[in-house]
Amino acid sequence: xxxxxxxxxxxxxxxxxxxxxxxxxxxxxxxxxxxxxxxxxxxxxxxxxxxxxxxxxxxxxxxxxxxxxxxxxxxxxxxxxxxxxxxxxxxxxxxxxxxxxxxxxxxxxxxxxxxxxxxxxxxxxxxxxxxxxxxxxxxxxxxxxxxxxxxxxxxxxxxxxxxxxxxxxxxxxxxxxxxxxxx
Numbered sequence: 001x002x003x004x005x006x007x008x009x010x011x012x013x014x015x016x017x018x019x020x021x022x023x024x025x026x027x028x029x030x031x032x033x034x035x036x037x038x039x040x041x042x043x044x045x046x047x048x049x050x051x052x053x054x055x056x057x058x059x060x061x062x063x064x065x066x067x068x069x070x071x072x073x074x075x076x077x078x079x080x081x082x083x084x085x086x087x088x089x090x091x092x093x094x095x096x097x098x099x100x101x102x103x104x105x106x107x108x109x110x111x112x113x114x115x116x117x118x119x120x121x122x123x124x125x126x127x128x129x130x131x132x133x134x135x136x137x138x139x140x141x142x143x144x145x146x147x148x149x150x151x152x153x154x155x156x157x158x159x160x161x162x163x164x165x166x167x168x169x170x171x172x173x174x175x176x177x178x179x180x181x182x183x
Contacts, residue, residue, distance in 0.1 A: 002072025003141050005161035008039040009065040009153050010056055011116055015180055021059060022182045025052075028165050029180040033154035036116070040162040050078065050085065058083035063115035067144060067157065070095070073132070075140040075147075079112055087111050091143055092132045104128055113151065120150040 010018065015037050018029050026042035044052050044066075053066040057080035064080040074095045079087035089107035093100035107128040113121050127146045130136030137143040145158045156171035165171075165179065 002139060003069050003159055004071055005159065005164065006041075006045050006066070006068045007157055007161060008041065008044070008053060008056065009036050009067070009116075009157055010039060010060070010062060011036050011064075012062045013037060013056070013060045017060070018056070019180050019182055021056065025182055026162065027182045028162060029182070030154060030156050030171070030174065031178050033156070034152055036153055038154050038157045038160075040160060040165055042162045042166075045162055053078055053080040054083060054085065057081060065112075065116070065153070069140045069144060069159075072139040072141055075143050077107075079108075079115060081115060089128060091128075091137070091140060103131060116151045116153060118151045123150045 012035055015029050015032055018037055018039060022029070022039065028040040030038040041052055050066070053064045056062070057064040061082055066078045066080065068076045070076065073092065075091040077089045078085050087106065087108040089104065091104045092102060093105050109121055109125045109128065113119070113124055118124065124147065127143060127150060130143070141159050148155055148158055156174050160171040170176065
């Protein structure tokens with residue numbers, strides 16, 4: 001069995017502002033890395049990542065990358081800017097619907113790179129287009145890891161979620177004191 005996780009990478013918002021905005025929700029907020037912060041939200045793992053991504057993006061007028069890794073078979077993301085979902089990607093659309101393509105779909109590489117200030121457009125394109133098989137990425141977290149590196153996002157986003165952290169499985173390189181918690 002592979003990883004199951006969802007989280008949100010937010011650019012250009014302070015951790016203190018995110019803690020205040022997320023009061024009343026159960027979430028962990030990681031440390032600032034570059035100009036990004038990762039949020040691990042409990043409710044989003046039980047429901048959908050769309051609501052919180054839209055809310056944060058609208059409130060702070062910033063890019064939000066909502067990522068979902070489903071059993072390491074599927075990496076899905078949505079990019080929010082302002083109050084709109086502006087990009088969506090699936091590494092294996094046929095996972096839930098065999099009538100859909102087996103090759104990756106979506107992913108506006110120019111927009112994604114611009115949102116997070118990355119110049120690695122061709123590298124991100126190659127990461128998103130590799131197939132989900134032995135010739136590309138066998139595990140979805142590997143694709144996520146490479147995408148995070150190419151975009152310059154916090155590495156602690158890979159392989160971690162609210163539930164993992166709650167169970168004591170902290171992201172590599174982080175300790176409990178590195179994480180802010182809301183309730």
